[in-house]
Amino acid sequence: MTKIKDLIPCFFVFACTLLAVVPASSQKRMAIYSEGCIKEHHLLSKIDSIRFVNSPQAGFWLYKTDSLLFYPHSQTDSLVFFEWSASECLRRFEVPTINIQVQDNAPVLSKDKEDYLPCVVEIDGKEMYADYIGTARIRGRGNSTWLWYDKKPYRIKLDAKDKILGLGSNKDWVLLANYRDPTNLMNAFGFEMASWLGLPFTNHSRFVEVTLNGDYIGLYQLTEQVEQAGDRVDIDVNEGVLLSLDKDDGPELAPGAEDNFWSAYYHLPICVKHPDDPTEEIIDLIKADFQELELLVNQGKYRDLSQSFDLASLIDFLIVQxxxxxxxxxxxxxxxxxxxxxxxxxxxxxxxxDAGFDFDWGTMTTGHNYFMAQDLVLGTDPFRHTQARNLSPFFTQMFDNTLFVQQFKERWAEIQPECLDYCLGMMDDYYAHTAEAMARDFERWPIDKNYAEEIVRMKNWLTDRLDVLTEVIENYPAGNIQEDTSESLFQELSDLLAEIASWLNDTDFDGKAALQSSYQDVLSRQLSEQSSIDELHEALGLLESALTDYLAGNIEENLALTASLSTSHCSGWESLEAVRDGLVPENSSAKTYPRYGNWDGRQGVLHWVQYEWEQPCTVSEIGVYWWTDFSGLLQPDVAYIEYWSAGSWIKLGDIGTEMDAFNVLDKLNITTSKIRLSMSSKIATGISEFYVKGYRPKD
Structure with a gap:
């Protein structure tokens, strides 16, 4: 191990290239010391150069293959270069210890927020990190890990913010037990991979041995609590939003919570983690904003969605999963x-x-069985969920977009060999400096596995998985939604101009002069395949609006799309907007798309869904496609259509209740401003699609 002290005061312009002398497979690292302990470390094979400067601020730049970092003189004591062999790690990186003494030696029996217990936390940093002692509070945490296993995870809240084991100053810390995981390294692998990919605000790992009330309770992984803060999820405290998409925190399993909701379109369980203690008004604003995001996802247009959703982060996130x-x-x-x-x-x-790595869920409460096979989360065709888990289309809809699929494939090809090498190297590092602590942990919490053998199995499984995923991802279908280009938009514009020319030649509806004016306006702009996308979009919007106005009242359309939509009740986990999203499932029980449901805890209640227009429209046809889960949402016993006339509802007629097909009332000729569908079953009812065809009045 070579230690170079007092480098930072030598402020001069200097660059040294490291890759030429350090092979990519090397596990040599550079550690940055600050305040007497390691602040962070970097794999040398990821460092291109170091440049020392004295203007505009004294310090040095670290040029990495995936980022550019600056370290000021005031925050750096020295640089240390390590040859990270197992013996070096064991000698240098002794696992820190945490001693937690609860007031009156009280046992920690609850994970509820109101059951925090006062305690004293003492940390021995083993000369690698600063020692710490301070007062705090402790409670349990987790869901299945708290419920099923004797080795419990914990949440610690310091009474005063402080740096812990070289991590950013904060009160809130988590001790992960990793009991189900026979390697102790699965969460660490996920964090390291996400960090290597560059996903912001990724957690750090500090393995520690913990004693609670004098009882040695084993090896734990200390990490940050996921929350809004300067050294955590560093978003604006006033305008930033942090959401947890989690069934356990959502309305179904946490119905009494006031910080959660079902998303309106994709029926996702969402808990608002920031702002803290959101009001009902704030919840409604966040829900409405998220619905706009969902609708953009559903449309599948990369250019439009990328204005509101960082799709590169979605790609990296899905790659990790x-x-x-x-x-x-x-x-x-x-x-x-x-x-x-x-x-x-x-x-x-x-x-x-620790629910990944092909965990055997058949033994989920007692077992530690992993690495059984090479199954897929996204499948071989993520958009169609072929050989995939039943993920929400929110995560997979964009796989129907050709540009998104192309970028996903390119990102995988870019990262797949080096990323795994790096992460497996990090697992070797973790194992090297925690092996003795792991042995003590397995003695304290004996299971039917050997940790050293399981780590080898994990590495072999990941290595095999790299080959499996490379073949699968290379063969993802290209997608159907072509992203806009100047060439494609110009072709679309040319087709629309030809269509309008045909309407102008063959019809003589009211407002023809206005359509003719818009047509001539666009022609005069002399647009071409070299025009900008924005110019072409603007011209298309002008013509589409003009043609819509010209045809209003003269051609049949789905009036549902321009109506106000309401209902007597929509279950929080269903979507009212689903009735007019145009997505028709293959049958009435398919769960492919969002749907409407009106289960409200009662049975046999007559519920309704209603369309209303600002001006009366002429209705020609109505269709309903029912949906059932064969449980609470059943085939209707009663279903009929009413329309609004002279201040009261008039029954138009019963509508069919057949499943797996549209039930239609056609050959209608009524003028109304409201259409209502009423329905009931033995319990409740569901709808996939509800359309109303007809003619809008002219403005």
Whole structure:
């Protein structure tokens, strides 16, 4: 081990290239010391050069293959270069210890927030990190890990913010037990992979040995609590939003919570983690904003969606989940998203991976069985969910977009060999400096596995998985939605101009002069395949609006799309907007698309869905496609259509209740401003689609 002290005061312009002398497979690292302990470390094979400067601020730049970092003189004591062999790690990186003494030696028996217990926390940093002692509070945490296993995870809240083991100053810390995981490294792998990919705000790992009330309770993984803060999810405290997409925190399993809701379109369980203690008004605003995001996702247009959703973060996030086969995406559980003042949603931070790695759920309460097969989360065709877990289309809809699929494939090809090498190297590092602590942990919590053998199995499984995923991803279908280009938009514009020319030649509806004027306006702009996308979009919008106005009242259309939509009741986990989204399932029980349902805890109640227009429209046909889950939402016993006339509802007629097909009332000729569908079954009813065809009045 070579130690170079006092480098930082030598401020001069200097660059040294490291890759030429350090092979990519090397596990040599550079550690940055600050305040007497390691602040962070970097794999040398990831460092291109170091440049020392004294202007505008004294310090040095670290040029990495995936980022550019600056370290000021005032925050750096020295640089240390390590040859990270197992013997070096064992000699240098002794596992820190945490001693927690609860007041009156009280046992920690609850994970409820109101049951925090006062305690004293003492940390021995083993000369690698600063020691710590301070007062705090402790409680349990987790869901299945708290419920099923004797080795419990914990949440610690310091009474005063402080740096812990070289991590950013904060009060809130998590001790992951990793009891189900026979390697102790699955969460660490997920964090390291996400960090290597560049997903922001990824958690750090500090393995520690913990003593609670004098009882040695084993090896734990200390990490940050996922929350809004300067050294956590660093979003604006006033305008930022942090969301947890998690079944356990959502309305179904936490119905009494006031910080959660079902998303309006994709029926996702969402808990608002920031702002803290959101009011009902704030919840409604966040729900409405998220619905706009969902609708953009459903449209599948990369250019439009990318204004509101960082799709690069979605790609990296999905790559991590697929690499570790994290089936909890299906529920979903432990999925985080955030939005900062730029009003763009991003995926992350990642969290909770011990349900991945092909865990055997048949022994979930007692077993530690992993690495059984090479199944897929996204499948061989993510958009169609072929050989995939039943993920929400929110996560997979964009796989129907050709540009998104292309970028996903390119990203995988870019990262797949080096990323795994790096992460497996990190697992070797973790194992090297925790092996003795792991042995003590397995003696304290004996299971039917050998940790050293399981780590080898994990590495072999991941290596095999790299080959499996490379073949699968290379063969993803290209998608059907072509992204706009100047060439494609110009062709679309040319087709629309030809269509309008035909309407102008063959019809003589009212407003023809206005359509003719818009037509001539666009022709005069002399647009071409070299015109900008914005110019072409503007021309298309002008012509589409003019043609819509010209044809209003003269051609039949789906009036549902321009109506106000309301209902007597929509279950919180269903979607009212689903009745007019144009997505028709293959049958009445398919769960492919969102649907409407009116279960309200009662049975046999007559519920309704209603369309209303600002001006009376002429209705020619009405159709309903029912949906059932064969449980609470059943085939209707009663279903009929009413229309509004002279201040009261008039029954138009019964509508069919057949499943797996549209039930239609046609050959109608009524003028009305409201149409209402009423329905009931033995319990409740569901709808996939409800259309109303007819003619809008002219403005």
């Amino acid at each position: 697929e690499m570790v086969y994290n089936v909890e995406m299906e529920a979903p559980r432990s999925v985080y998203m955030y939005k900062d003042i730029d009003n763009v949603y991003r995926m992350g931070p990642v969290w909770d991976f």
